[in-house]
Amino acid sequence: MRSTLGAFLFGKETDAHLPERVQAAIEKQQAESEKLIGWVQLLLVTIFASLYAISPTTAMNDDIRPVPWALGLYYLFTLKRLALAYRNALTNWFLTLSVIADIGLLMVLIWSFHIQYMQPASFYLKAPTVMYVFIFISLRSLRFDPRYILIAGGTAAIGWITLTGYVLWSEGGTSMITRDYVTYLTSNSLLIGAEIDKIIAIILVSVVLAIAVMRAKRSFIRAVGDEILARDLSRFVSPEIADRITHAKQQIKPGDGEAVTATVMFTDIEGFSGISEKLSPKELATMLNEYFTETNAVITRFGGVITQFEGDAMLITYNAVKPDSDHALNAIRTALAIQEISNTRIYSFGEKLKTRCGINSGEIVIGAIGSEDRLTFTVHGDNVNIAARLEALNKQYDTYVLATEDTVQTCGDHADIPEWTPRGEVTVRGREAPTRVFSISPALLSDQNAAQAASHVTDKVTS
Structure with missing residues (x-):
């Protein structure tokens, strides 16, 4: 009472x-x-x-x-x-x-x-x-x-x-x-x-x-x-997602979402399990913090949003959480910049970290999934699954950047984008229709230019 x-x-x-x-x-x-x-x-x-x-x-x-x-x-x-x-x-x-x-x-x-x-x-x-x-x-x-x-x-x-x-x-x-x-x-x-x-x-x-x-x-x-x-x-999810959740007109419920045309990129560190075995938990955490700090600076610079972390993997979206008319182009530029870091940056444990990227463009759904008490704000749909499958297919083709034909066409021709290499049609696990895929590698850099590229990324991080 x-x-x-x-x-x-x-x-x-x-x-x-x-x-x-x-x-x-x-x-x-x-x-x-x-x-x-x-x-x-x-x-x-x-x-x-x-x-x-x-x-x-x-x-x-x-x-x-x-x-x-x-x-x-x-x-x-x-x-x-x-x-x-x-x-x-x-x-x-x-x-x-x-x-x-x-x-x-x-x-x-x-x-x-x-x-x-x-x-x-x-x-x-x-x-x-x-x-x-x-x-x-x-x-x-x-x-x-x-x-x-x-x-x-x-x-x-x-x-x-x-x-x-x-x-x-x-x-x-x-x-x-x-x-x-x-x-x-x-x-x-x-x-x-x-x-x-x-x-x-x-x-x-x-x-x-x-x-x-x-x-x-x-x-x-x-x-x-x-x-x-x-x-x-907002330190655990992207500021854009945090802002979207906190400024929603009504409380977000499971299943709430909207369909958007966007570009999705999955990244994963090559041989991460083997690296993890060699490092102590503290050393591993230090290495991952260095890696995510540098890659996040590149992703942010090109307008991407890290929608989800899963171990050493990242789910990155363009034009899903915030508008980006050049979403495919910026995703490709991000992937190439990450490759430059992979080729030049030596991390605290004394080695480089190679990163595989899978990219796809198309209609996806962004919103909340889960239960009333536990929600995750993420993207989902068939085109998201394709990007995830392409990241894994890099190992089969001995490549580090794979993209679908939809991404290549949406990106268009640009002077700073190297030539695409057709990899034929593949039937991505979980789908019946074949998907045409292309690989791309960053332009060959001289040692001096490579060092300058890495220095530019490091300066962006420290500033």
């Missing part, structure tokens, strides 16, 4: 043990909010001072002017607080003290009016400056911490009770009390009900703001957590 009521009032409860990075992000946001609060308070005290300076002097006591002193004290306090906010030196106890001081100084300022103008103490209870109490209370909502709202509201309520009590004490008990509302408004008489109304309003505003801020805080914490989660997940 208690938890149900709490959820109804304050929203869904958040995890009590937030990850440190989420807590750090929230604290950073709160620190920025304190700077904003400080500037608003500085603006308020400036407004107080300006209104006092331009208002006609109606004081009957030329010797006692407490208002300028109260404003000056509050101005110095606000400056000090703003300086501490920029130094991130605002502790919880100082924040609590500053909230009490904000309201306390305002109450002192209101109290000083009857001295300034030599009127009965009940005079200050009608001062419109009391409206600033609500401004100071609402300012605390910028921090997303309901504690300080309640502290401000409680201090204001106690302060107004004290001011009302002072009127009763200074005016000799009940002599100033009236039950007539007109008399209250047109004289210095005290209407107890009116002051109780102000106290109730202060308390209710504080409570409502605290509830609203608690609800907003819980939503804010979930939003910060979701943002960090999305940012972390």
Whole structure:
């Protein structure tokens, strides 16, 4: 019952043990909010001072002017607080003290009016400056911490009770009390009900703001957590796929997808099993990180998106996740650039890594597959399977880049694309219709040009 009521009032409860990075992000946001609060308070005290300076002097006591002193004290306090906010030196106890001081100084300022103008103490209870109490209370909502709202509201309520009590004490008990509302408004008489109304309003505003801020805080914490989660997940899937998932108009469900004409490329490292046997797990991870860092730089440069990793293999798409009118051409350029890296780059274990590529163009489906609780956002379809089969067929033809006729025709003739070599028709495992395939090799490079090509890729990675 208690938890149900709490959820109804304050929203869904958040995890009590937030990850440190989420807590750090929230604290950073709160620190920025304190700077904003400080500037608003500085603006308020400036407004107080300006209104006092331009208002006609109606004081009957030329010797006692407490208002300028109260404003000056509050101005110095606000400056000090703003300086501490920029130094991130605002502790919880100082924040609590500053909230009490904000309201306390305002109450002192209101109290000083009857001295300034030599009127009965009940005079200050009608001062419109009391409206600033609500401004100071609402300012605390910028921090997303309901504690300080309640502290401000409680201090204001106690302060107004004290001011009302002072009127009763200074005016000799009940002599100033009236039950007539007109008399209250047109004289210095005290209407107890009116002051109780102000106290109730202060308390209710504080409570409502605290509830609203608690609800907003819980939503804010979930939003910060979701943002960090999305940012972390984007390191495990391509940013383009992460962006597509997070900005979907509706929640993505199994089977959701769309048909697009695209180019798909599968890559795999030649002899990876043998390499793995020679290396320790740490050495293998280091080698793969080097390999994927360099190949990812090339893939990104030509507009490809790594849709899926599987061990040392990659599924790369062009014009599937993001638009690319030259998808076949860019896939071929990527494959050739990877071959240049394979021929020139020596990795941490002292050898080169040869990479086989299978490329096909055609209509594919991009979307989510899996169950309601576990989804994978990928591409699928017959043309995806063909690209996967071609990658494996490289071993049979002793080649490193195989592409279908659809890819070759879609790519067209370009000066930087070497001549294609027909490999005949093959019946790809799993299909009945034969597929015409072509192989291609990067143009022969001199040792100097090869070194320059590898250096260019390395520069792209480090930059």
